[in-house]
Amino acid sequence: MARHRVALLNMTRVALVSALAVSLTGCIVIQQQAPENSGSKPSSSSAPTQSAVASQAAKTSAKQSPLTQENSAENTSWESTIATVKGGVAKISEVKCDGSGGNGTAFVIGERFVMTAAHVVEGASQISVEVGGQTFEGVTVGLDTENDLAVVRLDSRTNEYAFKFADGDPAVGSEVAVIGYPLNEDLSFTKGTVSGLNRSMYPGESGPGNFIQTDTSINPGNSGGPMINRRGEVVGVVSFSRLDPNQAGNVGTATDGLNFASGVSSALPAAKKWVGSPESGLMDTCDGVTNGSASTDDYSEAMPDEDAGNFFVDNTSNHPESENIRSTFDxxxxxxxxxxxDSAFTAYSESLRSKLGSAAKWSEGLKTTQWMAMQIFDVESTSDSSALVKAALVTEQDSNDGYEGQTCSGWYMFYEMVVEDGYWLVDSANTFEHRGPKACSDL
Known part of the structure; x- marks a missing residue:
């Protein structure tokens, strides 16, 4: 680590190629309108042995799920299950104060409530939910970024199918399916098997996590959708796909069959809590006061000015260690x-360097890569010596080294950082929601 320590103290400016002027933006903008009255608290589902999020619709709506635990999974076809539950799957869109945004999937858990992934709505100032041919305005009333879970309250009631939850996480090897709106396309259904349980969000993270691993196909836009068993019970909330960091640009490409959902053992208690006691202050007010969370899909501030000539790292986090972390990326x-x-390789933790093998092997796809600009949005401590860093990065490279032939790429990154020998080092690098970068020509 002596090399890293000396290098950090003696960094010099390096001339770079001409910088970019690009803007990554989202879609669908809608005016937020928080409901004046949340209405009656929903009551528990009528199924005697079925755990479910509270819903008055369970008592009154003919569209409430007829499936019960007595229905054998082996005797229920996927065709009939999907036909029963698909009406309760929603398309959710969000916009941030700067006009950027995106979309994902949600699912109805009560007359006024849908559940989705936290990263789909975190930092949103406006939320739109489309279900059953109707469009609702929504407000976030529950947010858990650690388990990637959120609940949104609708501005009026829906009578669409309300999902039930399974009593526990599925067994390894069991069949599951995902329903959602991948890539903002029409409602889609994919199925696969459970590959593992108790997985962590970040590779190498110590201790068991709350995520289910599956080989079920998941694409951007599926995030927040229900993962169900053959009975139609929710066993997880679709979250993310793992990336391989040993790729061009050093930020990773999607791996095959490494997809994850937040397990029902976390989702069900969270849903019950937020439906029963909705929280406030979780939306960005666009007046300079937020809920303390960084925007999760804002690339625009990371883009360099047209006259910028050098790589730079802009830091907008107020975390006390954010400047030290910024120096590592710089x-x-x-x-x-x-x-x-060789020097760049020392910015990785000992554990990650061991996984990558050597600087020579790691750098094979980097020979034409230039880091153009980065912005650190948020730094969250995960322990006294580790932190999660949310950042946007722009790279340029030859098409042979670029993701899917890209020569200019915009990445939204989650970095896990650890302290070793007194310095913040990168312990893992992953994207969230996006399987790869956006080509600058598509921005």
Whole structure:
């Protein structure tokens, strides 16, 4: 680590290629309107042995699920299950104060409530929910970024199918399916099997996590949708796909069959809590006062000005260690741009360096890569010596080294950082929601 310590203290400026002027934006903007009255608290489902989020619709709506635990999974076809539950799957869209945004999937859990993934709505100022041919305005009333879960309250009631939850996480090897709106396309259904349980969000994270691993196909836009068993019970909430960090640009490409959902053992208690006691202050008010969470899909501020000539890292986090973390990325990017891959490699933790093998092997796809600009949006402590960093990164590279032939790429990254020998080092690098970067030409 002596090399890293000396390099950090003696970083020099490196001339770079001309910088970009690009803007990554989302879609669908809608005016938020919080409901004046949340209405009556829903009551529990009528199924005697079925755990479910409270819903008055369970008592009154003919569209409430007829499936019960007495129905054998083996005797229920996927065709009939999907026909029963698909009416309760919603398309959810959000917009942030800067006009950026995106969309994902949600599912009805009560007359006035839908559940989705936290990263779909985190930092949103306006939320729109489309279900049953109607469009509702929504407000976030529950948010758990650690388990990637959220509940949104609708501005009026829906009578669409309200999902039931399974009593526990599915067994490894059991069949599951995902329903949602991948890539903003029409409602889609994919099925697969459970590959593992108690997985963590970040590779190498110590201790068991609350995520289910599956080989079920998941694409951007599926996030927040229900993962169900053959009976139609929710066993998880679709969250993310794992990326391989040992790829061009050093930020990863999607791996095959490594997809994850937040397990029902976390989702059900959260849903019950937020439906019973909705929280407030979770939406961005666009007046400079937020809920303390960074926007999760805002790339625009990471883009360099047209006259910028050097790689730079902009830091907008107020975390006390954010400047030290910024210095690590500044050093890493400038080292990559200078072709000093041995030095850049020391910005990784000992554990990640061991996984990647060697600087020579790691840098094979980086020979033409230039880091153009980065912005650190948020730093969250996960322990006294570790932190989660949310950042946007722009890279340029030859088409042979770029993701899907891209020569200019915009990435939204989650970095897990750890302290070793007194310095913040990268312990893992993953994208959230997006399987890869957006080509600058598509921005």
């Amino acid at each position: 050093f890493m990017g400038k080292s990559i741009n200078a072709g000093d891959y």
